[in-house]
């Protein structure tokens with residue numbers, strides 16, 4: 001900071017002062033002071049300009065242990081309550097201010113149009129009007145109310161409307177994908193949230209990873225400059241997204257004049273910032289970036305810093321709320337979050353009036369979401385993905401089970417907690433099954449099918465088991481988006497969409513139970529902010545018909561939500577029909593820079609099978625011979641580079657809990673016809689193999705098929721990304737049973753080699769010529 005006079009720092013998802021997950025408010029403030037002091041240091045003759053520190057406080061101050069975690073936006077949309085949302089933003093700002101930070105990368109005003117998108121839960125609604133109705137209040141809550149002259153006071157932080165523009169409209173719901181729509185459509189669907197966010201005074205806008213009609217947003221001068229700044233009058237600054245500039249043609253991690261020229265004022269450079277700084281200076285000196293553009297960017301950043309009071313607020317620790325750890329998870333904030341949980345719940349079914357439950361009875365609480373605060377909180381919670389935590393990391397929080405236990409205990413009833421659903425007591429009077437999606441964020445959350453547990457409906461089986469015993473079952477579904485769950489809905493007596501409620505699980509029991517005196521203090525008020533599909537192939541499904549959607553026959557239309565006065569039972573919902581919704585154009589992806597769930601990537605020594613798992617595919621751990629690092633193909637860090645050192649045979653392979661059935665891609669693979677699918681690999685040879693590289697498929701004990709890749713790799717130009725297609729017939733001929741691939745792909749060699757892998761998939765025949773063919 002001192003040497004480079006950086007304008008800003010960020011901590012990404014899951015990054016904390018000193019790398020300490022348990023950092024306290026005082027630790028954050030100390031780090032903020034250190035950055036501030038360095039930024040104000042003029043000993044080298046530089047100018048003192050206070051740094052601005054930004055963080056992803058996207059559902060509360062969600063990187064800070066003990067902070068209040070509010071429902072993710074998908075739940076807030078269901079509340080339809082702009083005033084509540086404004087107060088949540090105020091509470092979040094207070095908690096951020098207590099740690100000495102100045103800026104949050106929120107709100108996300110994305111309009112998620114395809115539920116397969118891994119960020120759908122960061123969107124308030126598929127409906128632009130609802131997003132617009134909530135975006136303004138969120139910004140007012142975070143920054144303070146400009147109209148009343150209170151903006152950006154000591155309890156406020158700078159807001160970011162993100163990700164500009166079209167992030168929620170990508171094809172097939174692919175994260176960082178391409179949004180294909182005309183300009184009027186872009187404005188009508190994806191624009192309204194920005195109108196109200198800017199009207200409320202949002203000081204920063206984050207450029208989006210996605211493309212609009214094949215042009216990356218970080219390089220789109222028309223939309224960033226002509227539209228956002230000139231036409232919409234935005235006079236704050238545009239911040240880039242995490243390495244988002246690297247997606248612009250001609251750019252790299254450490255250099256991107258095109259993004260600056262297009263109108264990005266501050267670039268988010270997580271790793272290569274020193275080189276980026278030097279390159280940018282050189283580009284201004286050479287005229288590649290004009291002095292005028294640089295001045296404009298600097299002026300905008302300074303304007304925001306002046307408006308945010310950073311020149312007057314002084315050292316972070318001297319600010320009124322700084323270090324006041326009592327604001328982190330303050331009881332008032334928790335009460336507000338609990339209210340938000342109550343208002344976000346959407347009741348989809350209540351047959352026989354099973355709800356509200358009687359708290360004086362015996363209640364079984366089952367399901368793996370019952371007592372799991374990480375699961376009920378979703379991604380962007382203490383870690384980027386929201387994984388690798390346990391209840392102990394959430395001091396002061398309440399799991400859904402704990403909330404039920406408190407409500408029932410108080411009324412004199414009894415609660416049995418049993419995630420598996422087994423119990424050895426007498427029959428409970430009712431069961432609550434809490435289940436749903438495990439946490440994810442961004443790309444790893446993308447799914448090819450919105451079918452829930454298509455491969456193994458374990459939660460359905462649990463509900464059915466309890467029902468078979470004659471127990472009335474209330475299903476509480478934790479999810480970031482609607483999923484195709486008609487079988488689960490049919491199996492249960494009542495079904496509640498609880499979204500990702502966050503730290504205050506007590507809000508669920510508030511609504512599920514009547515009071516001990518029989519009254520119902522809280523009814524369901526939540527209404528769907530996303531159309532709920534009937535079938536897995538009903539994507540996208542939206543309330544309006546833009547983009548050729550199928551909104552008309554949604555299972556539960558936009559705005560649906562029962563209350564206790566709706567006493568009608570619902571008829572069984574259709575379960576059959578429709579495919580699993582996978583898109584044939586895409587084949588079956590096995591690996592896209594990381595293993596596609598439920599597959600995981602393993603690496604290790606073929607000799608002793610002492611393998612190391614990288615769930616997701618990041619850091620190699622001790623003991624295994626291969627070096628694996630992230631590299632970029634089309635998007636930042638969307639590929640892995642694997643180095644075989646050559647002293648021992650090294651394997652990388654994909655494996656899941658269940659075998660992959662590739663038979664659909666291999667019609668004819670066992671016969672001698674050309675009518676077969678392919679294993680398609682997008683790779684780059686970074687160091688020529690010194691020995692044969694083998695591809696192998698394993699299909700159970702004694703069943704495996706090995707194909708040498710030498711011939712096909714010979715044709716790959718070194719250092720260039722290339723897609724090679726290997727006939728599935730090669731594996732069938734070599735003995736693979738394609739319908740049960742326990743290891744759908746394993747690559748190994750005993751030699752030295754370095755390969756980068758971006759994509760591995762199974763493709764149907766259509767249009768794919770095999771580079772390696774084993775059929776006549």
Ligand code: BGC
Pocket residue numbers: 011012013056105162241242442
């Ligand atoms: C996300 C942004 C986030 C940023 C910083 C990016 O990957 O797209 O929403 O603000 O990282 O963590």
Ligand code: BGC
Pocket residue numbers: 011012013014015242384
């Ligand atoms: C960071 C996130 C960031 C993401 C981008 C992660 O390592 O923790 O903040 O959004 O990378 O891909």
